[in-house]
Amino acid sequence: MKQFLIVLILLVFQSVQSQFRNQFVIVDSRNGLKSDFVYSVSEGLQHNIWIATNNGMTRFNGSTFKNFSIENGLDSNDIVYSQIDSKNRIWVCDYYYGLKYIKEHQVFYIKAAKKIPGLFFCFENKGSIYFSSVTNGECYLLTPGNSFIPYKPKKKDTEVHRYDQKTKTYYGYDRFFKRHFVIEPGNKFRLKPFYKARQSNIDLHRFGLYTQSAKIDSSNQKLLYNFYYNKVDHLIDDLKQITPLYTAKDTLKLHSLTAAGQKNKGTEFKNIGDLIRLNGKEFKSVFVDSGKNFWLIDEKNRLYFVKYSGLEIQNNVNYKLFGSNDIFIEKSRLEGDKLYFIASTNLFGVVDVTNFEVKIIRKFEGKLFNLFFSGDDICLISNKGKYFYNKKTNYFSFKEINAKLNLEKSFIDNDNNLYAIEKNFIESEHNERITFDFTDIRFKYFCLNNNLGVVGNEEMVASYNFATKEKNKNTAIKQTSFIRKMKDGVIVGTGSRMVFFLDNNLKIQQKIRLKDNCYFIKYNDDKVYLATYNDITVYNRTNGKWHFFNRINFDEGILRGRILDMAFQKDKFIVITDNGISVIKNSYLEKTASAEVQILDFLVGEKSILNAKDRSIKQGKYGNIMIRTSLRTFDNKDCFEIFYRLVKNGNYDDTSWSRLQNRNVLFNDLPHGNYIFEVCARNLRDTSQKSFKEVSFKVEPYFWETNSFFIAVMAMYLTMVFYFLRYFRKKINQRNKLKLELITLELKSLKNQMKPHFLFNALNNLQGILFTKGIEEANLFLNKFAQLLRSTLEVTRDKITSLEEEMAYIKTYLDFEQLRSNNELFVTYKIEETLDLKSIEIPVMVVQTIVENAIMHGLNASKNRKELLIEIYSLNNSLKIIIEDNGVGRRKSGSIQSLDHKPLASLIIQERFRILTKLRKRSHTLEIKDLEKDGVPCGTRVIITVPLYYFEFDGSSE
Numbered sequence: 022m023k024q025f026l027i028v029l030i031l032l033v034f035q036s037v038q039s040q041f042r043n044q045f046v047i048v049d050s051r052n053g054l055k056s057d058f059v060y061s062v063s064e065g066l067q068h069n070i071w072i073a074t075n076n077g078m079t080r081f082n083g084s085t086f087k088n089f090s091i092e093n094g095l096d097s098n099d100i101v102y103s104q105i106d107s108k109n110r111i112w113v114c115d116y117y118y119g120l121k122y123i124k125e126h127q128v129f130y131i132k133a134a135k136k137i138p139g140l141f142f143c144f145e146n147k148g149s150i151y152f153s154s155v156t157n158g159e160c161y162l163l164t165p166g167n168s169f170i171p172y173k174p175k176k177k178d179t180e181v182h183r184y185d186q187k188t189k190t191y192y193g194y195d196r197f198f199k200r201h202f203v204i205e206p207g208n209k210f211r212l213k214p215f216y217k218a219r220q221s222n223i224d225l226h227r228f229g230l231y232t233q234s235a236k237i238d239s240s241n242q243k244l245l246y247n248f249y250y251n252k253v254d255h256l257i258d259d260l261k262q263i264t265p266l267y268t269a270k271d272t273l274k275l276h277s278l279t280a281a282g283q284k285n286k287g288t289e290f291k292n293i294g295d296l297i298r299l300n301g302k303e304f305k306s307v308f309v310d311s312g313k314n315f316w317l318i319d320e321k322n323r324l325y326f327v328k329y330s331g332l333e334i335q336n337n338v339n340y341k342l343f344g345s346n347d348i349f350i351e352k353s354r355l356e357g358d359k360l361y362f363i364a365s366t367n368l369f370g371v372v373d374v375t376n377f378e379v380k381i382i383r384k385f386e387g388k389l390f391n392l393f394f395s396g397d398d399i400c401l402i403s404n405k406g407k408y409f410y411n412k413k414t415n416y417f418s419f420k421e422i423n424a425k426l427n428l429e430k431s432f433i434d435n436d437n438n439l440y441a442i443e444k445n446f447i448e449s450e451h452n453e454r455i456t457f458d459f460t461d462i463r464f465k466y467f468c469l470n471n472n473l474g475v476v477g478n479e480e481m482v483a484s485y486n487f488a489t490k491e492k493n494k495n496t497a498i499k500q501t502s503f504i505r506k507m508k509d510g511v512i513v514g515t516g517s518r519m520v521f522f523l524d525n526n527l528k529i530q531q532k533i534r535l536k537d538n539c540y541f542i543k544y545n546d547d548k549v550y551l552a553t554y555n556d557i558t559v560y561n562r563t564n565g566k567w568h569f570f571n572r573i574n575f576d577e578g579i580l581r582g583r584i585l586d587m588a589f590q591k592d593k594f595i596v597i598t599d600n601g602i603s604v605i606k607n608s609y610l611e612k613t614a615s616a617e618v619q620i621l622d623f624l625v626g627e628k629s630i631l632n633a634k635d636r637s638i639k640q641g642k643y644g645n646i647m648i649r650t651s652l653r654t655f656d657n658k659d660c661f662e663i664f665y666r667l668v669k670n671g672n673y674d675d676t677s678w679s680r681l682q683n684r685n686v687l688f689n690d691l692p693h694g695n696y697i698f699e700v701c702a703r704n705l706r707d708t709s710q711k712s713f714k715e716v717s718f719k720v721e722p723y724f725w726e727t728n729s730f731f732i733a734v735m736a737m738y739l740t741m742v743f744y745f746l747r748y749f750r751k752k753i754n755q756r757n758k759l760k761l762e763l764i765t766l767e768l769k770s771l772k773n774q775m776k777p778h779f780l781f782n783a784l785n786n787l788q789g790i791l792f793t794k795g796i797e798e799a800n801l802f803l804n805k806f807a808q809l810l811r812s813t814l815e816v817t818r819d820k821i822t823s824l825e826e827e828m829a830y831i832k833t834y835l836d837f838e839q840l841r842s843n844n845e846l847f848v849t850y851k852i853e854e855t856l857d858l859k860s861i862e863i864p865v866m867v868v869q870t871i872v873e874n875a876i877m878h879g880l881n882a883s884k885n886r887k888e889l890l891i892e893i894y895s896l897n898n899s900l901k902i903i904i905e906d907n908g909v910g911r912r913k914s915g916s917i918q919s920l921d922h923k924p925l926a927s928l929i930i931q932e933r934f935r936i937l938t939k940l941r942k943r944s945h946t947l948e949i950k951d952l953e954k955d956g957v958p959c960g961t962r963v964i965i966t967v968p969l970y971y972f973e974f975d976g977s978s979e
Contacts, residue, residue, distance in 0.1 A: 879908025
């Protein structure tokens with residue numbers, strides 16, 4: 022096992038020495054960790070990394086840091102050690118009192134251990150967990166039922182990892198005190214079953230993972246002797262856990278095997294810091310997680326992270342290749358393990374990509390622009406001409422270029438003829454010009470393969486077939502940024518982040534959108550490499566379609582810089598940048614990234630309720646809801662896309678997935694209901710690989726949206742309806758009662774109008790006229806009397822009549838009275854001309870009754886000229902009717918015995934007006950004034966005031 026580890030470390034050493042510094046990541050407060058001082062690193066069952074720092078315990082999933090400190094429930098922020106049990110509980114160790122662990126997103130504590138200081142996890146056996154105190158040396162046992170009891174250690178709690186038969190030496194591990202020990206022959210130091218440990222001889226900073234090997238054989242259970250092992254020992258278990266057992270003074274001799282199987286002389290390293298270095302810093306602790314990633318802690322307790330995948334990338338910077346950072350490769354061609362190149366200082370050379378040895382073949386005085394393979398020769402394009410280099414003879418030949426060409430954009434055809442792009446045409450070294458009459462914009466990008474030349478500019482892509490002389494164009498592709506020819510088509514990158522796959526006739530077969538603009542394209546073995554300034558995206562062609570294959574982020578360890586070229590071998594490919602060369606194994610590219618989506622937090626306003634048992638949210642109280650998600654992966658995060666959906670009341674069918682642009686999802690003013698938030702991470706390479714997480718919550722309705730509020734409102738509504746119905750029923754009864762009274766009064770008025778003595782007097786008058794004046798006068802009187810009866814019957818059919826009909830009835834009545842009084846009655850009418858008598862309504866038989874009273878009780882008893890005035894006008898939205906006579910007045914009237922006695926007709930009218938005022942909610946009044954002259958009665962004036970209505974009142978409802 023140790024030899025295997027040594028070989029691994031040597032491989033790591035060889036690769037690390039040649040890597041560029043961005044393969045190491047310093048994990049500290051600058052990139053998310055809450056501290057710059059790290060004690061230890063461990064890994065949970067869900068593959069989260071737990072980092073013990075002097076500012077709390079931090080969980081890192083490759084994307085997001087989650088810190089646990091005093092604010093989250095820990096007793097101390099100075100966490101020196103952590104261990105994970107089989108239930109994925111993270112037990113934290115500090116020097117404070119009590120015992121706590123982290124589960125999911127919460128901190129829990131063991132109440133029975135609150136008075137015990139410095140407890141740390143020792144080991145787990147059959148569901149029970151064993152702890153020891155670094156302060157008092159006592160041991161404790163936590164049972165599966167969470168009982169915390171003292172425990173006395175036994176011999177079986179000590180395990181032996183290895184026994185050397187030759188030296189008769191035991192190598193073991195004390196699980197209680199986390200110490201490795203060696204028992205050598207001749208040592209008389211007895212290992213007691215338990216001994217008290219002082220804090221000074223226990224260094225918690227050096228705690229790490231350990232292997233679980235066989236216990237002591239029963240036949241070899243001798244008295245064990247203990248002293249500290251003074252040499253280094255590394256224990257490894259399936260490349261998943263490494264425990265460095267050394268001190269700063271320990272040494273290690275590494276031996277390499279020769280071809281004959283003999284060991285060469287070993288190389289001494291003081292510690293692992295001699296194997297993995299960064300800026301001269303030595304590392305005192307190493308942890309390897311399940312993904313084979315390295316976590317290193319240096320002497321100043323700073324944490325460094327090295328991806329295992331980064332060990333598959335080998336970098337060589339320009340300074341190491343050429344001795345200067347100002348020299349870099351501009352153009353290259355790969356043949357086997359030989360990479361032929363021209364450099365920025367007009368150097369022509371070759372690099373052996375197996376050992377990165379550089380050989381400068383020649384330095385040119387003129388400017389070198391490009392190089393091409395031409396059979397066994399390499400053609401170099403210079404401003405002086407074409408140089409042909411024979412690889413077998415190392416001989417140069419020269420051919421002058423007669424034409425003046427733009428050599429920055431030059432290429433050769435299959436016959437080694439040189440062509441160059443000149444504005445919007447192609448020109449050859451023989452002064453032949455190929456023009457494109459369909460564009461005036463200069464060509465910027467070009468490529469040539471199998472006699473097909475393709476050029477592009479801001480408005481189109483065009484092609485020219487050197488064999489058939491055929492020209493094509495495609496104006497649908499704008500802003501060309503790079504063109505690359507493949508065996509059966511063309512690949513075009515544009516400035517709008519689009520990449521087009523065309524056939525040889527420039528017809529679009531497929532297009533894809535990248536995150537950034539593509540400035541370099543390389544095609545090899547049905548794979549296309551699309552380079553942006555952040556990554557290299559690889560697409561693979563399967564069944565005639567291009568599919569996402571992988572994405573190489575520059576943070577993975579590739580040299581940053583502008584990519585100038587790529588070259589491919591069987592098991593690796595080479596990326597040439599202006600900073601150096603990166604060699605990437607195909608195993609790195611073919612690895613399928615894995616990830617797990619996680620829900621980190623659930624915030625309502627500023628309060629987290631992710632750990633709450635009841636995630637009920639009062640609608641509108643806290644404003645917005647934020648759900649924080651993350652991707653647990655140490656692979657390239659750009660190889661995944663994340664979607665989410667919010668399902669309400671279990672309605673999955675009508676809820677679609679939405680792409681999550683960032684890691685946080687914000688919801689504002691959600692309506693009430695039961696919700697399930699689902700988030701999914703999908704692998705772009707293998708879309709069947711998906712990771713799901715969900716969290717459910719409930720948005721409580723507003724009070725007015727609850728059933729209780731609805732029931733209360735309905736009860737209130739029904740109560741109001743009941744009381745309203747009761748009220749309106751009472752009002753209707755009162756109204757009907759008033760109507761009944763009104764009808765009774767109207768009947769009394771009619772009865773009063775048609776009283777028997779009136780009819781008797783009229784018939785006596787008829788008899789007198791018949792005897793005194795003859796039949797003609799009697800017929801005239803009878804005719805007037807008949808008209809009056811007919812008019813009375815017609816008027817009394819309705820409760821409301823127009824003012825015109827009322828006045829016509831009064832005139833009929835007055836005509837009859839004049840005839841009966843031998844024309845001794847003189848009537849004057851004063852009616853306002855602006856009044857529309859047809860439209861104005863008035864209660865029936867009101868004016869006639871007053872006129873009749875004026876005649877019967879005032880004028881008949883008068884011996885003077887009998888004058889009657891009827892005046893009608895409007896005033897303040899009311900109708901004024903004045904009936905004035907010059908009779909004897911009420912005091913002398915024979916029908917009035919006293920001032921307190923009123924005629925029955927007046928009383929009926931006033932009672933009718935009282936009822937109409939209540940029904941119509943507007944005042945109806947009857948006012949009677951006695952007229953006097955020098956204290957002597959000279960007549961009566963009656964003023965009737967009624968609302969001015971224009972037939973808006975439905976008299977039938979009275």
